[in-house]
Amino acid sequence: MSGPAPYVIGDGPTGVLVLSGSSGRVETERCDVLAGLGGVVAASYRWFGDAVDLVPLESFDEPLAMLHQRCERLVVLGSSRGAEAALLLAARHREIDVVVGLAPSDVVWASLSGLRPQRSSWTSGGEPLPFVPYDDRWEPPQRPGPPAYVGHYEHCLERYADRVPAARIAVERITGEVLLAAGEDDQVWPACDFADAIAARREAAGLATTVVRRPDAGHRVVLPGERPATGGQPMARGGTDEADAALGAQLWPHLLRVLGVSRPTPG
Numbered sequence: 001m002s003g004p005a006p007y008v009i010g011d012g013p014t015g016v017l018v019l020s021g022s023s024g025r026v027e028t029e030r031c032d033v034l035a036g037l038g039g040v041v042a043a044s045y046r047w048f049g050d051a052v053d054l055v056p057l058e059s060f061d062e063p064l065a066m067l068h069q070r071c072e073r074l075v076v077l078g079s080s081r082g083a084e085a086a087l088l089l090a091a092r093h094r095e096i097d098v099v100v101g102l103a104p105s106d107v108v109w110a111s112l113s114g115l116r117p118q119r120s121s122w123t124s125g126g127e128p129l130p131f132v133p134y135d136d137r138w139e140p141p142q143r144p145g146p147p148a149y150v151g152h153y154e155h156c157l158e159r160y161a162d163r164v165p166a167a168r169i170a171v172e173r174i175t176g177e178v179l180l181a182a183g184e185d186d187q188v189w190p191a192c193d194f195a196d197a198i199a200a201r202r203e204a205a206g207l208a209t210t211v212v213r214r215p216d217a218g219h220r221v222v223l224p225g226e227r228p229a230t231g232g233q234p235m236a237r238g239g240t241d242e243a244d245a246a247l248g249a250q251l252w253p254h255l256l257r258v259l260g261v262s263r264p265t266p267g
Contacts, residue, residue, distance in 0.1 A: 006044060007028050007031055007043065007044050007045065008031075008043040010034070011039075012040050013071055013072040013073055014040050014071055014073045015042075015043070015070055015074050015075065016031075016034055016040055016041070016042045016075040016076070016259070017043055017044070017060075017063055017064060017067055017077070018043065018077050019044070020044070020078075020079060020082050021080030021081045022052055023231060023232040025046075025231070029227065030077075039259075040259055043066070047082070050113070051111065051114070052112045052113075053113035053119070054128060057089065057092060057123065060089055064093060064096075074096050074097050074098075075099070077102070078102070079102040079220075080103045080105075081112075083102055083103060083180075084108065086099045086101055086104075087101055087198070088169055090174040090176055090178070091169060091171060094175050094176075098177045099179070100180075100181075100258065102180075103182055103183070103188070103189075104182070104195055104198065105169075106169055106195075107131075107164060108132065108167045108168075109121055109131055109134075111131075116136075129167075130167045132160050132164060133163065134156055135152070135155060135156055135159055135160075138155055146234040148236035149187070150190055153189040154190055171198045171201055174202070178202065179210045179212075180195040180209065180211045181213070183213070183215075183218045183238060184216070185215065185216055186217075186218050186219045186239070196211065210254055212247070214247040216240070216243040217244050217247035219239070221248050222245040223248040223251070224248060
């Protein structure tokens, strides 16, 4: 694991690797909330360099092993592009007991490096994973405030429909439990559609998936005890602080269950 040492806090039988989205933040507050439940070791680190670009899935092996050496159970919790990573890892590592995807994707997307020709966000065994590209000709709709990109992702799924089957994450290979949360007002990408697609493919394989959704919530899920996130690339994310926190509150009992702890909602 290159770069600064990971942020690790807590003690107990459940280890949680917490992955941010494309903001790249180290999720110290989320780790503090999870570790504060008791019985949880939470770890986070900046898992990519300048952009989500040809990130080797093997680069997660070290932090996963570190947690697994300390804990009996292994959980990966990721948001947005971090949820994309979490699902890919859970399909690859049978030792992962639970994957939690907040505003997930069910396909691999192109790199966020901005380089052309486009290339994958991920590699495995040194080979790029198949991906859905972006359409450079697409323009966000004219509207006040920062741009919304949900229409771009929906457009790319249609325009590059021939690329979608190969780019689908093999969620039917995930042997652990899958817990997803998504807001129907997500303005970054259609996370609810992605969550439903994940659940449908797993159901077809005889596997259960828990999907928690809320009509007025956006891209960012705020867990009880967290403050709404700020920063990141200027863009419309949908929802409101209140709705995003309400989605986090809906998710909370399911999250406590998969973490194996029993604690009330933080005040």
